[in-house]
Amino acid sequence: MTLNSDLPHSQVLTQNRGPARVFAMVNQSGGAGKTTSAVNIGACAAEYGWKVLIVDADAQCDASVACGYEPDLMTGVATLYDVLLGIASFEETIVPALAGPHGTKGTAPIENLFISLASSNLEDAEQLLGPKTGREFWMRGLIDSVRDQYDLIIIDCPGNLGLVVVNAIVACDEVIGCVKPGWKELRALTRIELKIEEIQNVFGGVKAFLSKVLVVDVPLHRNQGAVYDDSKKKVTTAYADKMLPMVRRSPRIPEAYAAQRALRFFDRAGEATQDYYNVTKMVGFPRRKS
Ligand SMILES: Nc1ncnc2c1ncn2[C@@H]1O[C@H](COP(=O)(O)OP(=O)(O)O)[C@@H](O)[C@H]1O
Ligand SMILES: [Mg+2]
Numbered sequence: 079m080t081l082n083s084d085l086p087h088s089q090v091l092t093q094n095r096g097p098a099r100v101f102a103m104v105n106q107s108g109g110a111g112k113t114t115s116a117v118n119i120g121a122c123a124a125e126y127g128w129k130v131l132i133v134d135a136d137a138q139c140d141a142s143v144a145c146g147y148e149p150d151l152m153t154g155v156a157t158l159y160d161v162l163l164g165i166a167s168f169e170e171t172i173v174p175a176l177a178g179p180h181g182t183k184g185t186a187p188i189e190n191l192f193i194s195l196a197s198s199n200l201e202d203a204e205q206l207l208g209p210k211t212g213r214e215f216w217m218r219g220l221i222d223s224v225r226d227q228y229d230l231i232i233i234d235c236p237g238n239l240g241l242v243v244v245n246a247i248v249a250c251d252e253v254i255g256c257v258k259p260g261w262k263e264l265r266a267l268t269r270i271e272l273k274i275e276e277i278q279n280v281f282g283g284v285k286a287f288l289s290k291v292l293v294v295d296v297p298l299h300r301n302q303g304a305v306y307d308d309s310k311k312k313v314t315t316a317y318a319d320k321m322l323p324m325v326r327r328s329p330r331i332p333e334a335y336a337a338q339r340a341l342r343f344f345d346r347a348g349e350a351t352q353d354y355y356n357v358t359k360m361v362g363f364p365r366r367k368s
Contacts, residue, residue, distance in 0.1 A: 095129045098228040099362065100221055102250040102286070105266050108237035111256040111294035113140040114331055115357070116234035120175070121340035122358035124190035127366030128229040131172065134158065134196035135217070135246055136236040137203070142195045146176025146185060146338050149197040157197040161220065162206050168220040171195050179338040188340070192228075204241045214281065217245035230363060239273050247277055252289035254322075254361075259293055261309050267291060267317065291317040292357065294325040298349070322360050325353040 103112040113136070120130045134141035135158065142149055142157075149155045160166035171194045174187035207213045221231060233246040247253060255270050257263045271288050278284045293313060297306070314321055328350035334341050341351040358364075 095229045096226040098131070098225050098231045099252070100225065100231045100233070100250040101361070102233040102235055102243075102246040102253050103256055104235050104239075104243060104247070104253050104270050105256050106237060106239045106243075106269060107263075107266060108138075110237065110258060110263070110266070111292065111325070112237070113144060113234050114335070115254070115256050115292055115294060115325070115354075116141055116232045117144040117175075118341050118351075118354040119358050119361060119363075120191055120230070120232050121188065121342050122355050123230050123361075123363040124175075124188055125342060126358065126363055127190065127368075128363050129190050129192075129227070130230045130232070131192045131194065131224065131228045132175065133194045133217075133221070133231065133233045135200070135233050135242055136196060137198050137200035138236070139196045139198060139200075140335070141234040142193060142197075143338060144335055144340065145188075145191075145193040146178055146180045147173070147193070147195055148180070149195045152180070155195060155197075157195045157200070159197050159200045159203070162200075162203055162216075168194065168223060172224070175340075177339060177343045188343075191340075200242075207241050207245070213241065214244050214248050214277075217242075218249040221249040239269070244273075244277060247274055247286050248281065248284055250286045253286055254290045254292055255288055256292050256294060257313070258295045259297075259306055259310050259313070261305060264309050264313050267313070289320060290322050290361065291320045292322045292325070295327045295331075296324045297327050323353060323356045325357065326350055 103116045120132045124130045132141055149157050156166035156170040161168050172192050175191040175193045176185050177188050178185035235243045235246050255267045326349045330345040330348050334344035345351050
C-alpha cells in the first residue's frame with residue numbers, strides 16, 4: 079500500500095537518535111491543553127535540536143491539524159487507524175510536521191519535528207482494540223519500534239481514560255498531566271494518578287508515572303477570585319515537585335491553531351510562546367549542545 083506518497087516523506091527518519099524519552103499528555107477531559115502543549119513543546123524541542131515525534135492518538139485529530147494536516151480531507155494518507163486495521167505500518171503514518179497548512183504555497187516542513195497522523199475514524203479504536211490479545215500493549219509495540227529514531231516522543235491523548243489512553247500510559251515513560259486552573263480541573267490529577275496506579279497494579283513492567291503537572295491558560299491578571307487563587311495554591315503545594323512553569327493565557331494560542339501553525343511560527347516573541355520554551359527546557363530538552 080503506497081500511502082502518504084505525495085507528502086514530504088523523504089525527510090522522515092533520516093538521522094537516527096534516541097532512544098527517545100516518551101511522554102503521554104493526559105487529562106480525562108477535553109479542553110485541558112494537551113494538544114496545544116504536545117505540539118508546542120514538540121516544536122520548541124525541535125528548534126532546540128532534538129528529533130521529535132508527536133503521536134496523534136485522538137480522533138479529533140487536533141495535533142495533526144496543528145501540524146498542517148487534515149487527514150479526513152486528504153486521500154491516500156496513512157493514519158493510526160490504518161495501523162489498527164493492519165493496512166499500514168506505524169512508520170507510514172509518520173510525516174514531517176509543517177509550519178502551516180498542507181498544500182498552501184510556501185508551507186515548509188519543520189526541521190526535526192514529525193507527526194504520526196490521526197483521522198476521525200480513530201473513534202472506533204476502542205471497539206477494534208477490545209478483542210485484541212494484549213490490547214493494552216498495542217501502542218507500546220508501535221512506540222518501541224521507533225524509539226531509537228527520536229530523542230523525544232509525545233503522545234497526544236484523547237480526553238478520557240479509555241483503552242487508547244491506557245495504551246499510551248503503558249507505552250510511555252512519563253505522564254504529563256495537563257490542566258487548566260480551577261477546582262474541578264485539578265481533581266483530574268488525582269484521577270490520573272489513580273488510573274496509573276491501577277494500570278501498574280494490573281500489569282507488570284509499566285514504568286509510567288505522573289512526572290509533571292502543566293497548568294495552562296493561566297490568566298495574566300491577578301484578582302481572578304478566591305476559587306482561582308485557592309486552586310492555584312493547592313496545585314502548587316500538592317504537586318510542588320512536579321510543577322512545570324505555568325503557561326499564560328493568550329488569544330494567540332487559539333489563533334495559532336486556526337492558522338495551523340505552532341506558536342513559534344505565529345507569535346515568536348509572545349508570552350505563551352516564551353512560556354512553552356521554558357516548559358520545554360524544564361521537561362529536559364534545553365538547546366542541544368552538539
Ligand atoms: N494558554 C492558553 N491561552 C488561551 N487559550 C488556550 C491556552 N491553552 C489552550 N487554550 C485553548 O483551550 C482549548 C483547549 O486546548 P487543547 O490544547 O485543544 O486541549 P485538549 O487537547 O486537552 O482538548 C483550545 O481552544 C486552545 O486554543
Ligand atoms: Mg486535544
